[in-house]
Amino acid sequence: MKATVERATLLKCLGHVQSVVERRNTIPILSNVLIEAEDGGLKLTATDLDLQVVDSIAATTDTAGATTVSAHTLFDIARKLPDGSQVSLDVGDGNMKIKAGRYSSKLSTLPRDDFPMIAESELPTTFSLPGGTLAEIIDKTRFAISTEETRYYLNGIFMHVTDGKMYAVATDGHRLARMTLDAPDGAEEMPDVIVPRKCVAELRKLLDENEGDVEIGLSASKIRFRVGTAVLTSKLIDGTFPDYSRVIPTGNDKLLRVDPKTLAEGVDRVSAIATDRTKAVKLTLDKGRIVLSVTSPETGTATEEVPADYDNDGFDVGFNARYLLDILHEVKGEQIDVHLADAAAPTLIREGDNSNALYVLMPMRV
Incomplete structure (x- = not known):
């Protein structure tokens, strides 16, 4: 097998396939990428036996053929080669010779026939x-x-x-x-x-x-x-x-409307002092506002007030700050609807009544 490919093209293709390959493998060939040289191009395949990625790129093929070589090593080499360089891949005698400008290296290969493939089949x-x-x-x-x-x-x-x-x-x-x-x-x-x-x-x-x-x-x-x-x-x-x-609540009768960005920034700030893994944050709901608070026995306390549209009886509810932030960071728009029942019931969060996204968050004791 002998082929020449532009460095950026090879790097992009290797980027698609090499991340499938596990760093540590008990089966050596699973650390390799399968490279097949055909007329007008290269086809690269990587797998971990459960997941397989195949990508094709344009290349100049002098001799058709196929082999397997270390995916991460080849990716690192391609990443460090000069921009715009032409990369020559020449396989023979159990090795792949790689040349680009004044650079050359030789990598060990394993036979193509030993490379496992997820069987191609019709998907109904x-x-x-x-x-x-x-x-x-x-x-x-x-x-x-x-x-x-x-x-x-x-x-x-x-x-x-x-x-x-x-x-x-x-x-x-x-x-x-x-x-x-x-x-x-x-x-x-x-x-x-x-x-x-x-x-x-x-x-x-x-x-x-x-x-x-x-x-x-x-x-x-x-x-x-x-x-x-x-x-x-x-x-x-x-x-x-x-x-x-x-687990999706349907009877939560207390509606809180708030700007997700403002709430996320407040939760992020007060939770900075939390030292435990759960980072529990308490939301004290009151008419027209939420008071965010975190108490850490080792560090101290932090509070922040966030304006909100809330017109029900006030109560306290606690959430894992990281879980709440994960949701708030994915919300688009200037307002979210938070449907609550009490401090122990699942909370429903939506980007509005017509939104196609819905979130449920279990409360914590605080």
């Missing part, structure tokens, strides 16, 4: 979503994905279609985020799926560089995204997502 459900819509779905939900491995069925975004609407939901048991949109053509009969956290993270990186529509294909066990020239394929989480609708 196919539809498209605008890249911007998919990015918004991810941004407004992924912060609530659980990192607790014992509850593996919460380690991703749950997507399902009901009554012509598509829902994307994430929860860790302490907070819940849900996005709603009209189900795209072709998605009406899709199975309920849980898209793993790592797949979500890799997909979000690809969406930063793509303005067009994303083709999505899925079955009950696998999902595939076509983002520009890249194809991301992932196994789905094999588990049952809980009936999340039961």
Whole structure:
């Protein structure tokens, strides 16, 4: 195999695929990227056996062929080569020779035949979503994905279609985020799926560089995204997502309206003195205002008053400051509606009655 490729093109492609590769692998070839030289281009593939990214780039191919080489090492080399340089990749005798200007190196390779691939198969459900819509779905939900491995069925975004609407939901048991949109053509009969956290993270990186529509294909066990020239394929989480609708409150009768940016800045300031992991912040609701307060036995106290539209009986409620900030940072607009019941009941947060995003936050004792 022998090919020449422009450094920036190679670097961008390696950036798409190498982050899938785990730094530590018990199977050596999983540390490698598969490079296939074909007429007019290179195809690069990386996998961790659960997730696979394939991307294609233009290149001058002198000799077709394929090999695998350390993904992170090749990425580091490409990153440090001079801008505008032409990179020559020449494979032979179990090595890849890399040349660019006055630079040259030789990397060990492993045979292409040993490289595992997630099998290409027909996925019965196919539809498209605008890249911007998919990015918004991810941004407004992924912060609530659980990192607790014992509850593996919460380690991703749950997507399902009901009554012509598509829902994307994430929860860790302490907070819940849900996005709603009209189900795209072709998605009406899709199975309920849980898209793993790592797949979500890799997909979000690809969406930063793509303005067009994303083709999505899925079955009950696998999902595939076509983002520009890249194809991301992932196994789905094999588990049952809980009936999340039961935790979305419907009877919260106390309405608080507040500027999310002002509230976030206040919560951020008062929580700076909190030393415990939960960073509990107390909200004292009163007519026309909220008083934010944090008490830390080791550090001291902090309070801040935030103007708000509130016209009910006053009471105190506590939240994990980080969880509250995660929600406030994703809210767009100058006002949020916070629906409360009491200090122990789940709180519902919306960007307005017509918003497609909804959040539920469990209170804390303070």
